[in-house]
Amino acid sequence: MKIFKEIKKVKDIVRLWRLEDNKIGFVPTMGYLHEGHKSLIERAAAENDKVIVSIYVNPMQFGPKEDLASYPRDLERDAKICEEAGVDVIFHPDNSEMYVPDFCTYVDMSIITEELCGKSRPVHFRGVCTVVAKLFHITSPDRAYFGQKDAQQLAVIRKMVEDLNFDIEVIGCPIVRDQDGLAKSSRNTYLSPEERTSALALNQTLKKARELFWSGINKTDELIKFMKTELEEDSRRKVDYVEIVEPRTMQPIGAVTEKNCCIAIAVWVGKTRLIDNISLDEKL
Structure with a gap:
């Protein structure tokens, strides 16, 4: 090499x-x-x-x-x-x-x-x-x-x-994650042990939102409101954005009619900004 x-x-x-x-x-x-x-x-x-x-x-x-x-x-x-x-x-x-x-x-x-x-x-x-x-x-x-x-x-x-x-x-x-679900990122090194534990909520919240979608909730405002509430339960976390978008154009959608839509989030955990996303096309 x-x-x-x-x-x-x-x-x-x-x-x-x-x-x-x-x-x-x-x-x-x-x-x-x-x-x-x-x-x-x-x-x-x-x-x-x-x-x-x-x-x-x-x-x-x-x-x-x-x-x-x-x-x-x-x-x-x-x-x-x-x-x-x-x-x-x-x-x-x-x-x-x-x-x-x-x-x-x-x-x-x-x-x-x-x-x-x-x-x-x-x-x-x-x-x-x-x-x-x-x-x-x-x-x-x-x-x-x-x-x-x-x-x-x-x-x-x-x-x-x-x-x-x-x-x-x-x-x-595909996204590579640690065993606890946190998406691999070079910026994970910035997290304190307590912040890293708090950061697990990103993937957990995405999964919960996908479960809600498969239970019949397809209005994006309802799903987004749920996710923001979950993510900001911990004062260490501050939401930058939570959006449900068409994956090719990244444009927000009003209601989920296609199962390949992407839920994308960016969250500050302490002073570290982390991103994650999940597709709705895989039923749990």
Whole structure:
């Protein structure tokens, strides 16, 4: 496994792989890898001849009061996980490599990015789209792998690929959870033991809402009211949003008529913002 910081070196090895007719899988990450990332990498390794993982904490997708400076980083640890999972190249650029001093070109999107996380993080998806578009051009993959925990991000990337004619298959992979149900996240490291216990309510509340749906309640306002009440029972938790949306467009719906709708939530647990979601299409 090789670790490259330079764009040119990544492009050079990709050209060589293409001459050998290799299929390339790509997993973009911000590092501090966990079992969720590892599941994406292992799937990429199983479905492709070569795998590239990017490890880059992209400053463009962080707002001025967000956790860019404190976001966890550990390249040595990440490299070990990557090598064990079958990665061929880690792309770990500096900010100066990704963004020239007079950088002024952005990939922006409307509609999908204006709901959910886009409301409270207005610059986030412009940063995500811009960096992922750049990474796609640098790595030229056949397939790119994203976790379904970030359901809105997955929808945004799929739409960007469609709109901008990237010849890339975007593959969404299942949420990986701890045994107690908490979705894996690099930000879980911020939680105190008491906050981590409190955070279990996210998945538990999503499951309860799905049970209510299958019991016959299909009005979103009733389901949302129930979830907000459950989530804010503990003073450690503060709801950012609770929405029931169409999973391709991320648009809120008034009544659940299709069972593939997604319940998406973002909740502050202490000073840590966590997201989770669940599909209604699986009867418990």
